[in-house]
Amino acid sequence: MSLREQARAWLEESLSGEFAHARGLGGPGREHEGHEIRHAWERHLGRAGWTCLGWPEKYGGRAASLDDQVAFHEEYARADAPARVGHIGEGLIGPTILEFGTEEQKDRFLPPIQRGDELWCQGYSEPEAGSDLANVQTKAHLSGDEWVITGQKVWTSLAHVADWCFVLCRTGRDRYRGLSYLLVPMRQPGVQVRPIVQLTGTSEFNEVFFDGARTAAGHILGAPGEGWRVAMATLGHERGVSTLGQQIGFRRELDRVIETARRTGAADDPVLRDRLVRAWLELEIMRLNALRMLRERGPEVSIAKLYWSEWHRRLGELAQAVQGRAGLVTDDGLNDLQRLYLFSRADTIYAGSSEIQRNIIAERTLGLPR
Structure with missing residues (x-):
């Protein structure tokens, strides 16, 4: 059985039991949801060996290939599993400790990250x-x-x-x-x-x-x-394999926008229909580009961050447009598309603003003058 098949079966079983009501909890703009059960889920993942897949076995990982890591993150997103509370440990500081840490630091910090004990x-x-x-x-x-x-x-x-x-x-x-x-x-x-x-x-x-x-x-x-060198390495890990799972979430959001456009009649507007088609095509391009960037892992990874953040912000604007006037008011809290619009305004700022990403691409990749 492939790792993808193992992950799919395990996720289906685990998210049908005590963690069934954790499905879909958390994520950007919704990190307040179910922290305690999501932390318990993080520990559950760790005990079953589904955290830190690419790490060496010595530190609790599976030494999984890039393709297998991508497969897991895609299955995780498709299962609508809860947003990870340990992603900063696993995706950023963990790989940085593996690259720069002493053996004593690896022994102290990596196991609690893998187990989901320390955030x-x-x-x-x-x-x-x-x-x-x-x-x-x-x-x-x-x-x-x-x-x-x-x-x-x-x-x-x-x-x-x-x-x-x-x-x-x-x-x-x-x-x-x-x-x-x-x-x-x-x-x-x-x-x-x-x-x-x-x-x-x-x-x-x-x-x-x-x-x-x-x-x-x-x-x-x-x-x-040497902090600058270490900090830049961390930012490189931030553009890692989990971005493929992120794109499954983007697909789910786009499907919701399309469904709303059909329900409200916005899909009959040729301009909005063209924007919906463009959003679908650009998401396909994003996946192919992300796969290429994961294998290169140079300054070119800034292209991926620039691309997805600008795309997601446009999707938020499209989400408001297809709702029409109903998107401008709320009776009992924000709906999913309103939250998408508001939170995605920050996408082009955090984790390196679009302006900075363009400078990196120009100077380090294209060799243009500062």
């Missing part, structure tokens, strides 16, 4: 360092056998439920060589998390304030001053 958040953006990430001002200095961290991070996804944060901070004066990459426990004095209310009315992003927070001297990836 992570990303401490990159600051009020004055969003797209210009190298401008971070959060500072850290060694005091005995500990790093002491002071500063502020913003737009920190899921910080309110995270156990650990990987923090890009300034340990020297040089713009790039003065940055270091620390692994910081969230549940300690000196760490304050303040939710940010979004357009959707929910709060999955946060401000995080470090006021003398501490972490062990050994909780640094790479050497002091």
Whole structure:
């Protein structure tokens, strides 16, 4: 039996029992839904060996091929399984620790991620360092056998439920060589998390304030001053294989938009019908492009982020258009298409704005002048 077939059978069985009511919970704009049962599901995945598939077996993975990883993420999305609460650990910091961590760090941090026991958040953006990430001002200095961290991070996804944060901070004066990459426990004095209310009315992003927070001297990836190199590697992992599963979710959203267009009569409008067809074609192109980029994993991956974020934002606008006037009002909370429209406004900003992605493509891929 292929891994795809195994995953399909396991997901069907697992999502028909105690986790049946977890189907479809969570996701962008809906991270407030069912956190406790989704965390229990994360642990269930870990016990069954369905987390961290591409990791070496030594650290709990299956050393699965890229094709098998893609197959699992596609089956996961097709099963309408709940949005993962451990994706930052598995998809970002885990691979970064595998690449840069010491054996001691791998033994300490990787098993709890694989088991779903410890959740992570990303401490990159600051009020004055969003797209210009190298401008971070959060500072850290060694005091005995500990790093002491002071500063502020913003737009920190899921910080309110995270156990650990990987923090890009300034340990020297040089713009790039003065940055270091620390692994910081969230549940300690000196760490304050303040939710940010979004357009959707929910709060999955946060401000995080470090006021003398501490972490062990050994909780640094790479050497002091190598934080920029490590941080860029993390961003490369962020464009990883799970994006193929993300596109199954996009397909589901597009199907809902098309269904609404037929119901409201918007599909009879030739202009809107043309936009629907274009959205379908562009999603097909997105999948083919994503498969190619996964195998190249160079600066070209910025093309994928630019493409899907701009496409998804246009889909949100199309979702509003096919609803007509009904899309402008709500009686009892947002409907799915209204939430899609509001949350997708952020897609072209977070995880690297479209402007920054265009600069990366121009300078690093096409070789154009800065």
